[in-house]
Amino acid sequence: MHTDIETSPLRPVPVAAQAVGQRPVEPKIDLLPIGRRAYGLLITLLYIFLLLPILIIVFASFSPDQRNTYALSNASLHWYREFFASNNFTSAFQFSLWLALVAAVLATIIGFITAYGIVRFTGRGRNLAQSLVMLPMMVPHILISLSLLLLLTVLPLMELSALIIGHVLICLPFTIAGIIASLEGVDPDLEAAAWTLGAPRWRVLIEVTLPLIAPGVLSALIFAFIISFGDVYIALFLSGPGVTTLPVEIFSYIQWESSPVIAAITTLQIVLIVLFGLFVERLVGLRTAMRL
Amino acid sequence: MIRDPEARTGAFASILLSPITVLYLLFLLAPISYFLAVSFFKYSPAELFIPGFTTENYSRLLFDSYYRNVIYSTFRIAAVVTLISLVFAYALAYFLARMTSGWRSLLMFLIVAPLMTGIIVRTYGWIVLLGSDGLINRLMMLVGLVDSPAALLHREGTVIVALVHIMLPYMVFPIFSSLTSQDPHLVPAASTLGARPLRAFLEVTLPLSRSGIVMGSALVFTLTAGSVVTPQLLGGRDVTMMGQTIYNLVLSTFNWPLGAAVAALLVLTQFLVISLYFRKTRGAH
Numbered sequence: 001m002h003t004d005i006e007t008s009p010l011r012p013v014p015v016a017a018q019a020v021g022q023r024p025v026e027p028k029i030d031l032l033p034i035g036r037r038a039y040g041l042l043i044t045l046l047y048i049f050l051l052l053p054i055l056i057i058v059f060a061s062f063s064p065d066q067r068n069t070y071a072l073s074n075a076s077l078h079w080y081r082e083f084f085a086s087n088n089f090t091s092a093f094q095f096s097l098w099l100a101l102v103a104a105v106l107a108t109i110i111g112f113i114t115a116y117g118i119v120r121f122t123g124r125g126r127n128l129a130q131s132l133v134m135l136p137m138m139v140p141h142i143l144i145s146l147s148l149l150l151l152l153t154v155l156p157l158m159e160l161s162a163l164i165i166g167h168v169l170i171c172l173p174f175t176i177a178g179i180i181a182s183l184e185g186v187d188p189d190l191e192a193a194a195w196t197l198g199a200p201r202w203r204v205l206i207e208v209t210l211p212l213i214a215p216g217v218l219s220a221l222i223f224a225f226i227i228s229f230g231d232v233y234i235a236l237f238l239s240g241p242g243v244t245t246l247p248v249e250i251f252s253y254i255q256w257e258s259s260p261v262i263a264a265i266t267t268l269q270i271v272l273i274v275l276f277g278l279f280v281e282r283l284v285g286l287r288t289a290m291r292l
Numbered sequence: 293m294i295r296d297p298e299a300r301t302g303a304f305a306s307i308l309l310s311p312i313t314v315l316y317l318l319f320l321l322a323p324i325s326y327f328l329a330v331s332f333f334k335y336s337p338a339e340l341f342i343p344g345f346t347t348e349n350y351s352r353l354l355f356d357s358y359y360r361n362v363i364y365s366t367f368r369i370a371a372v373v374t375l376i377s378l379v380f381a382y383a384l385a386y387f388l389a390r391m392t393s394g395w396r397s398l399l400m401f402l403i404v405a406p407l408m409t410g411i412i413v414r415t416y417g418w419i420v421l422l423g424s425d426g427l428i429n430r431l432m433m434l435v436g437l438v439d440s441p442a443a444l445l446h447r448e449g450t451v452i453v454a455l456v457h458i459m460l461p462y463m464v465f466p467i468f469s470s471l472t473s474q475d476p477h478l479v480p481a482a483s484t485l486g487a488r489p490l491r492a493f494l495e496v497t498l499p500l501s502r503s504g505i506v507m508g509s510a511l512v513f514t515l516t517a518g519s520v521v522t523p524q525l526l527g528g529r530d531v532t533m534m535g536q537t538i539y540n541l542v543l544s545t546f547n548w549p550l551g552a553a554v555a556a557l558l559v560l561t562q563f564l565v566i567s568l569y570f571r572k573t574r575g576a577h
Binding site: 039042043046047049050051052053054056057060110113114116117118120121122129132133135136138139140141142143144146147148149150151153154165168169172201226229230231232233236237247250251254255258262263266269270273274276277278281285 | 304305307308309311312315316319320322323324326327330340380383384387397399401402403404405406408409410411412413414416417418419420421423426427454457460461514517518520521524525535538539542543548551552555558559562566
């Protein structure tokens with residue numbers, strides 16, 4: 001459509017030709033000499049690359065024998081039975097669920113208070129405050145974990161509380177960012193109106209603000225749960241015998257052998273995570289939840 | 293009389309921000325500072341470390357060829373992973389930013405889903421895929437490329453492939469946001485002025501997505517340099533990175549001061565990379 005303009009660059013641009021308010025037509029993706037087909041192929045291959053290592057686990061979990069095979073014809077649930085029979089793995093699974101729930105609730109509460117403070121009550125210092133609360137993301141998680149382990153030698157702190165604190169720390173940047181994103185969508189005039197009508201601040205918060213951002217808060221909670229549940233770096237140093245999280249239990253197991261029982265456990269984990277992820281997507285959309 | 297809701301802003305901000313301040317000071321900044329101070333302490337097999345001041349841990353990192361190699365290979369692997377992820381992630385982010393159909397949210401979800409499963413699951417996926425009776429080996433034997441299963445694990449290349457797989461989503465999202473925040477009229481404007489698609493891309497789209505590129509690269513570089521689990525499981529003894537070295541020094545040799553020195557070096561690099569990011573992105577706006 002631009003050909004006549006290209007051949008005579010002096011002709012005025014036909015503004016009226018484009019309907020007002022309509023998104024302009026974007027050029028086709030012909031970046032490189034290889035063209036659209038090659039680009040499409042590259043994208044397809046990248047998706048296969050991203051998903052294959054995860055899908056292969058699901059197949060391997062139905063393997064009929066010790067090897068990680070993927071024969072669909074003689075699929076068996078043997079390794080799932082093995083998992084439920086193994087005390088080590090089931091207790092680690094339960095402990096991980098419990099820990100992730102506790103850490104996610106704490107991180108969401110602190111994250112909400114912090115996000116509300118940043119969005120509504122910081123003036124010029126807002127950008128600084130917003131980057132400072134992201135601190136746990138900038139520091140390598142292995143260092144957070146080691147420092148907390150070192151702290152245990154100084155403070156009379158329980159190992160379990162150090163583990164919870166570590167998980168809360170790594171979840172906080174995500175809950176704060178998610179809740180800030182939802183708070184920005186709330187018109188501050190609504191709060192001001194309630195406030196002018198005589199409601200005290202805490203009542204404004206509970207009766208006006210919180211209901212408006214409930215989906216964002218819930219998705220922050222789920223997101224924190226997912227992060228805590230999948231963490232291996234914090235728990236690597238802070239979980240002791242008897243209180244081991246699932247990822248650490250799997251890590252120490254597959255250092256010595258690889259058996260389809262791990263595939264069965266991770267498949268259950270994948271199903272859980274995907275369900276949660278779809279739920280977050282329904283609530284607020286993953287993009288909002290992940291905004292950093 | 294209507295009171296100004298913003299009147300006591302400062303006081304409320306400090307009340308609301310005090311929990312996180314206490315939490316970060318007590319459990320993040322103080323212990324990390326103490327841990328980094330340990331890197332100047334003396335190693336003692338009986339008590340882990342003896343408070344004091346010595347630079348011998350750092351001189352060991354610089355002059356012992358073993359540690360020098362570990363540092364070198366860590367940065368080499370991190371750089372290669374960052375570069376490969378950047379190219380692939382740009383292709384994906386550009387594709388997602390340009391598509392308008394309802395498939396977009398599904399395709400975005402397929403990029404986030406691996407991210408959510410955790411590092412251990414993704415690393416395990418590569419073990420299953422590349423093991424001696426894994427899919428790749430079977431395919432290679434089927435087409436007659438090899439006679440017996442090739443040892444694909446315990447190689448630097450394998451570690452790099454798996455790390456690219458793990459890091460790719462972290463690179464896609466910053467680039468995607470910088471692409472979608474661009475004014476959609478710019479590229480049509482450039483082509484109206486006679487720029488061919490490739491030139492419009494190189495001179496408009498690419499420079500404007502610089503903040504996403506720098507942010508994603510800083511994130512991927514630092515995450516890769518600090519990784520432990522993936523190089524440990526896929527690289528074994530043949531590929532050693534700084535994260536693994538810290539892990540082994542602290543949990544097997546109990547040499548806390550040397551482990552702390554390696555960690556300090558890691559944080560220093562991180563700090564340099566991130567400050568580079570802030571300088572570069574400030575220039576972009």
